[in-house]
Amino acid sequence: MDLATIVQILESTLRLATPLLFTCLAGLFSERAGIFDIGLEGKLLVAAFFSAAFAFYTGSAWLGLLAGIAASVVFALIHGFASITFRGNQLISGVAINFLAAGMTVVVAQSLFHQGGRTPPLSGNARFERIDLPFADALRDVPVIGPLYSNVLSGNSVLVYLGLLAVPLTWWVLYRTRFGLRLRAVGENPAAVDTAGVSVVRMRYYAVIIAGVLCGIGGAYLSTSLAAGFVKDMSAGRGYIALAALIFAKWRPWQSLVAVLLFGMLEAIANRWPNLDLGLITLPNQFMAALPYILTVVILAGFVGKAIPPRAGGEPYVKER
């Protein structure tokens, strides 16, 4: 394998990991606050559609992004309404949200564009342009570092960099601010937060809204950056892979980055080599596609370090007598 191939793989890893990263961080905020979110997939999908649709109409990827975020936040609020206000089953609500998104996007897309559930292809300002980082050209010829910097890191959509910034930001919010302390506490023991005079309901709504915003950016990236338009079911299970990454990362921000890069790389490799010949055995791309899920099951089984979810996760908060 030559350097050019490695660079290619890394470049595509970063691009494929970005939607996973936003979605994974979304799940992190929600689940750290005690709200299980298997509706990540649906929020990602609905954001992808509305971003593409608005980008198409307005010709602006940025307005598309805002629309995607808004749509995703609406879905997040539905989840909050069901699981926080009405103390419903968070898992069932998540399942419903995924179906709602799967159905809604196609029905609306069909009604608006009559193209079998797609949006028309986006071009120009309706997509996020690639940004060249400073000195990308100057450093291009430096051995090893040059291609890594100029080809892998540089020349990506602004959302990729936003995603990379979101990781330290998430860490800082979670562990260095009052908001983060309360958010983590509400996912571990909501009664402690409640008796300390802080509203559990409000904290949890904040968390699901943040999750909505992050999924919104992830979805916008899918349809206006990674691809050029929306197609039916374009999230293609990424919400679930992000969920897997979140478990893999044991609900921590930096580890989330590592997990999504790993899973992104698996996807990049599977795309590059449909049948990966390792000499002794040939790995079909189906195996690579299944690998994130298999790895997550192994982690869940606790054979490689136990993944302990936030303790109050999935439980609606009810004041005890």
Added chain:
Amino acid sequence: MPKWADVLLVPLFSLVIAFAISALVILAIGEDPIRAMELMVTGSLGSTYGWGYTLYYTTNFLLTGLAVSIAFQAKLFNIGGEGQALIGGLGVALVCLFVPWPNWWTAMIGAILASAVFGALWAAIPAYLQARRGSHIVITTIMFNFIAASVLNYMLSHVLRPPASMDPATARFASELRLPRLADVLEPFGIAFSRSGPANVMLFVALAFCVLAYVMMSRTKLGFEIRAFGQSEPAAHYAGISAFRIIMIAMLISGALSGVMAVNSVMGGPQRLVMNAVEGAGFIGIAVALMGRSHPIGIIAPALLFGFLFQGGSELAIETTIPREMIVIIQALVIMFTGALDNLVRQPLEAMFALGRRKS
């Protein structure tokens, strides 16, 4: 609130809300909801042709709904019906392709057994991980859905695909293995039924499973223990009921039932195994179980309802600009209102009943 209200009124009102919102969606995309409803009814219930499809889908949902229900009774959320049915389908394909069955009914029994075993095995790993290692079964069964899809994809594109074909699908099964359709079953009784609908004898098998499941849950020690465990794990422990045993058995039964669903959708449908053999029936099973309050007989009506929606939705897509995915929205709304937002309906109902009691 009396029990009948909880069992009947809550799902009914939830359904009404879900339908009302769906009607709004249809309005919003510029179609007429009343006409849409008419089309759905005539398309699915207005002819034996329509019934032939409606009951075919109903059969799928009876089995997956039953699968989810049995797990729910043990307080296990088996969201992996989709994967278990896919792997069950693999079992069906293998026995249909490689065993020289003398006739359809031996083949059907063989396929039921194979699909049950395959489905159960696919559920066994998440069940074991839940029972022994405490791994959250919702997450593991989701993961196993994706792994199942990859396994099937691999099997269909690398192993079972006939050499000449480009389709990721198996060869067609021998024509003797074709399951008798409702037309064949009803003919001796002098009832004319359309030959094109794929509804077949598996409908009766599925109904028989519902009855069997009902008897098991209400009249056997195992059912008693599953229900006890589902209601209170500590109490079950106190009674000497093994958590490991109940989790394993409930999930194996659940996985087996999901697997058997593939007999209908593979042997009774296209006669070969294709990638989307399950068509989301595993997930619809969740909606069916929620509406049927996880009761083996209670799920029959919601399974029929979803059969109607599925067939009606297809007709809708043909006759109007409303795409087939409209039924996915309805399904989502039903799951949301009967499963997650049931308090939205239950609380006002409870208040009404309390008021009624005070006045009387």
Added chain:
Amino acid sequence: MIADVTGGAAADAAPAIELRGISKAFGPVQANKDINIRVRKGTIHGIIGENGAGKSTLMSILYGFYRSDSGEVLIDGKPTQITDSLAAIRAGIGMVFQHFKLVENFTVLENVILGAEGGALLQPSKARARKLLTQLADDYELSVDPDAVVEDLNVGHQQRVEILKALYRQANILILDEPTGVLTPAEADHLFRILRGLKEQGKTIILITHKLREIMEVTDEVSVMRRGEMVATVNTADTNPSELAELMVGRKVLLDVQKTPAQPGEVVVSVRNLQVIDRHGVERLRGIDLDVRAGEILGIAGVAGNGQSQLLEVLAGMMPGTGTMTMNGKDMDLSLRRDNARTRREDSIAHVHEDRHRCGLILDFMAWENVAFGYHDRPEYQKNALLMDNAAILEDAKGKIERFDVRPPNPMLTAESFSGGNQQKIVLAREIERNPDLLLVGQPTRGVDIGAIEFIHKRLIELRDQGKAILLVSVELDEILSLSDRIVVMFDGKIMGERDPEQTNAQELGLLMAGVVGDSVTGDAA
């Protein structure tokens, strides 16, 4: 006898807390009825009452968990609306709950500042809190490592964190709900020292408990609650335990059970060197030896949490242990590799679990199903190899419900819809009518009304008189004293000694329960 001391003497200063006419109902249950109380500043005020007397409801109203249906709350003489916990905190009220409200995987410091951070960033908040904690630790003997993770602390220290939380919020009024339930006597003494220290600094303390000893030891005044009503407020110095007990129960001596002397027979169950380490690695039983004979009731006295629950669960096959246990001469498998709760039932051991809501009953099952629960695999309940005989179970349930006077006598009602006493009767009917050679009973009358208590006690004596062995665990000393033929006292997973109920009294047992004194070397009650 009962003087309203709060009225006259302290009229000059407004009371720290005054409740006027507080009422609160949950559906048909009147949890608080027209409660009036005045708590003087700088005193320790006890509120005592039986389980279910309404103490916790009252305190939940004070802390904004519930809104009262009527009545008003005055803090320092000012009418105050306590709408939620935040309002309570602002009014200077701090609460130490029976079940701590701590984030277990947070540090002490993080728990203390949670909700009272004083700024958007954590670092400065933590620095401020660290300084204040050191000071509080010096002032009140409240030292806890601020960087320790809460789940690594023992309960006594966790409780200190709760107190620190309240003090950090500058609470002037501290409410403690059953604070010693989980503490060892030494920890409890330490707590009382802390409370006295706080009082000297001018804080007002409300101590909710059902333990008379604590009331007598630390409080200045005591209010007694009974069935949702405040029946009296007295100066602690002017009263005595028996008067308080009478006020709590509402009639002179309770629990005087009529029974003939025991006729102990053969040893039914014999336990040697029983040891249990629980899932968290805590040693719960440290070498228990005991025998129970046919025709006797062996009572186990002790403060809750000293291993009694584990003892019952191990003997009942619910929890593994080490050592030996023989039942009717047969070795039991304590490791539970072969045995479980079901095989124990087959070996004629019946078990009335101390927690009937969590274990003894399936609340959503109907009464008749609960009558079969645990014995549902018995041949008489089967129609054939496959099916259960539901009609036979229903018939059996009807008989048991009648003989145990369960009200309403309707086997089709869910267990949840019965009162506590009637639920307990369902459990007892199921277990006693099996005629077990050994009956394990935990807290048989917890949350049970007086009428049902007498009935339950009578049934236990009857079973004894039929020559069965009974092992009774109760935290109610009176119950132990009146029912038992022999009493052993447990403390910290060990048996401190054995006493004859005819020749001992509450004081002596209390000392054993506190672990202050113990019988020689082995503590063998065999």
